[in-house]
Amino acid sequence: MGCVHGKCCSRYPSSTDGDSKDYHEAEHVGNKHILTQRSLEIIPVPSHNLKLQYSVLTQRGYYPDSPDKENQDSFCIRTQIQGNPNMHFFGVFDGHGVYGAECSNFVKDRLVEILADDPSLLNDPVKAYSSAFLRMNSELHSSKIDDTMSGTTAITVLVIGDKIYVANVGDSRAVIAVKNGNRIIAEDLSNDQTPFRKDEYDRVKLCGARVLSVDQVEGYKDPDIQLWDDEESQGGDPPRLWVQNGMYPGTAFTRSVGDSTAETIGVIVDPEVSIVQLMPNHLFFVVASDGVFEFLSSQAVVDMAARYADPRDACAAIAGESYKLWLEHESRTDDITIIIVQIKNPSYPGVDAMDATVEVNGNPMSSRRKENSEFSIASGSEIYRSMRSELSDQQLSASRSAAIVVPSPSHQRSLELDGG
Numbered sequence: 124m125g126c127v128h129g130k131c132c133s134r135y136p137s138s139t140d141g142d143s144k145d146y147h148e149a150e151h152v153g154n155k156h157i158l159t160q161r162s163l164e165i166i167p168v169p170s171h172n173l174k175l176q177y178s179v180l181t182q183r184g185y186y187p188d189s190p191d192k193e194n195q196d197s198f199c200i201r202t203q204i205q206g207n208p209n210m211h212f213f214g215v216f217d218g219h220g221v222y223g224a225e226c227s228n229f230v231k232d233r234l235v236e237i238l239a240d241d242p243s244l245l246n247d248p249v250k251a252y253s254s255a256f257l258r259m260n261s262e263l264h265s266s267k268i269d270d271t272m273s274g275t276t277a278i279t280v281l282v283i284g285d286k287i288y289v290a291n292v293g294d295s296r297a298v299i300a301v302k303n304g305n306r307i308i309a310e311d312l313s314n315d316q317t318p319f320r321k322d323e324y325d326r327v328k329l330c331g332a333r334v335l336s337v338d339q340v341e342g343y344k345d346p347d348i349q350l351w352d353d354e355e356s357q358g359g360d361p362p363r364l365w366v367q368n369g370m371y372p373g374t375a376f377t378r379s380v381g382d383s384t385a386e387t388i389g390v391i392v393d394p395e396v397s398i399v400q401l402m403p404n405h406l407f408f409v410v411a412s413d414g415v416f417e418f419l420s421s422q423a424v425v426d427m428a429a430r431y432a433d434p435r436d437a438c439a440a441i442a443g444e445s446y447k448l449w450l451e452h453e454s455r456t457d458d459i460t461i462i463i464v465q466i467k468n469p470s471y472p473g474v475d476a477m478d479a480t481v482e483v484n485g486n487p488m489s490s491r492r493k494e495n496s497e498f499s500i501a502s503g504s505e506i507y508r509s510m511r512s513e514l515s516d517q518q519l520s521a522s523r524s525a526a527i528v529v530p531s532p533s534h535q536r537s538l539e540l541d542g543g
Contacts, residue, residue: 150164150165150166150167163176163178163433163434163435164176164177164178165177165467166202166203166211167208168208168209168211168282168284168285169208169209170208170209170284170285171209171284171285171401172468172469172470173285173401173466173467173468174466174467174469175211175282175464175465175466175467176434176464176465176467177200177213177434177462177463177464177465178433178434178435178437178438178462178463179198179200179438179460179461179462179463180435180438180439180442180459180460180461181194181196181197181198181458181459181460181461182194182442182446182458182459182460183196183458184414184449184455184456184457184458184459185446185449185450185455185456186455186456187454187455188455193224194224194458194460195217195218195219195223195224195227195458196215196216196217196218196227196412196414196458196459196460197215197216197218197224197227197228197230197231197460198213198214198215198216198231198460198462199212199213199214199216199231199232199234199235199279200212200213200214200462201235201239204235204238204239204244204281205239205244205245207245209282209283209284210244210245210281210282210283210284211281211282212235212238212279212280212281212282213279213280213282213410213462213464214231214234214235214277214278214279214280214410215277215278215279215295215410215411215412215460215461215462216228216230216231216275216276216277217275217276217293217295217412217413217414217458217460218273218274218275219273219274219275219276219379220270220272220273220274220381220382221269221272221273222268222269222270222273223273223274223275225268225273226263226268226270226273226274226275226380226381227275229262229263229266229268230259230263230275230277230380230381233259233262233263234255234256234259234277234279237255237258237259238251238252238255238281241254241255245283248281248283248288248396249288249396249398252281252288252290252394252396253393253394253396256277256290256292256380256392256393256394257392257393259380259392260380260381260392263380263381264381264383268381270381270382270383271383271384272371272372272382272384273381273382274379274380274381274382274385275293275379275380275381276292276293276294276295276376276378276379276380276412276413277290277291277292277293277295277380277394278290278291278292278293278295278296278297278313278410278411278412279291279410280297280312280408280410280464285400285401286398286399286400286401287299287312287398287399287401287408288396288397288398289312289313289396289397289398289399290394290395290396291313291314291316291394291395291396291397292316292378292379292380292392292393292394292395293315293316293376293378293379293413294315294316294317294375294376294413295313295410295411295412295413295416296311296312296313296315296410296411296413296415296416296421297311297312297313297408297409297410297411298310298311298312298408298409298421298424298425299312299399299405299407299408299409300405300406300407300408300409300425300428300429301404301405301406302404302405302406303404307406307425307426307429308422308425309420309421309422309424309425309426311421312397312399312408313395313397314395315376315413316376316377316378316395317361317362317375317376317377318334318361318362318363318364318375318377319361319362320377323377323378324362324377326377326389327364327377327388327389327390328389329389330387330388330389331366331367331387331388331389332364332365332366332388332389333364333365333366333367333388334349334362334363334364334365335362335363335365336360336361336362336363337360337363337373338360340363340365340370340373361375362375363375364377364385364388364389364390365388366384366387366388371384372384372385374390376390377389377390377391378390378391378392378393378394379392380392401466403468403470405466406429406465406466407428407429407434407463407464407465407466408463408464408466409424409425409428409461409462409463409464410461410462410464411424411441411459411460411461411462412457412458412459412460412461413457414445414449414456414457414458414459414460415441415442415445415459415460415461417445417448417449417457418445418448418449418452419441419444419445419448424441427440427441427444428441428463434463434464434465437463438461438462438463441461441463442459442461445459446459
């Protein structure tokens, strides 16, 4: 969730979506998927005998007041960073404001370029990430894009051998699926940066922000009651950041790229970086905009993704469910972007439960949500069945569960397909 009116303080601007990718190193398996229009893509991580099988889907939101509004989300998948076959990048960027699309597209292009040009990336990814975000933010401020009241969040995963580095700025999210006995548990790899977090609330208050919900700032609720239990119970009126003597910018996040006005009241670009040592019981990770997580918990997303051997099916199913839930709760939907990366380890066709260590900037981090999955499996191999790449899409669709993306009520062109 971005600024007021869903994404920003200005209603539903026109925009574009897009992705940055370098797919020529990836292996393309089989025909294109019916809904995602992508081949099944696999990239090796030879240093640890791993393979990453992945897919991505981006779908523009439905805005009845602006039916032609385009997608402000963008994504970047770049393989073999710095020519290193063991280093790969996945990122999702959720733009907001009048120029949100321009901001998200600027960031999805520049961030990976700055990282790729940094000679310290391989030896100190955390430092490289921090300096890249600061430089990119400065470049955005200096660019021709007006980021006074526009910007983007960023959730990115950098794979280096058997470690992943997750850099988060904003309220999009990355989640990893961990096999624990006969269950699959969702572990958050990022922590949403919003005023719901006490540390973030305290920080922006010290910077001069007023933290109020829309009802509070408009006088319908007592502004002195500074208590918000959690995101789920708050519903559609979360705490937001406002300048002292105005009703702007109204951001529901406390960190972002751009948003120069919000910077004056404590919105910062500093990423929180988590480091994960990949283990045999790590099955896949998900990188997605908050359009996915508005009505779906991390565990629900992992449960759905675990039901599909093909990540393209999983992307389509989760996007469809998110879209449906938006329309059940509101008269519009957010833009939705999701990347799913399955971790294939030929040395461990079946895995036993084992502990996984997660650190955030060197400190232990527990999962923000602890819901238990009701989806049980006997072994990892049951999740990832061998892919029948020789079959046509029509044959595949007849032999696996349907994954449907719900169309917009007023038109059929709701799904943004990228030919990749």
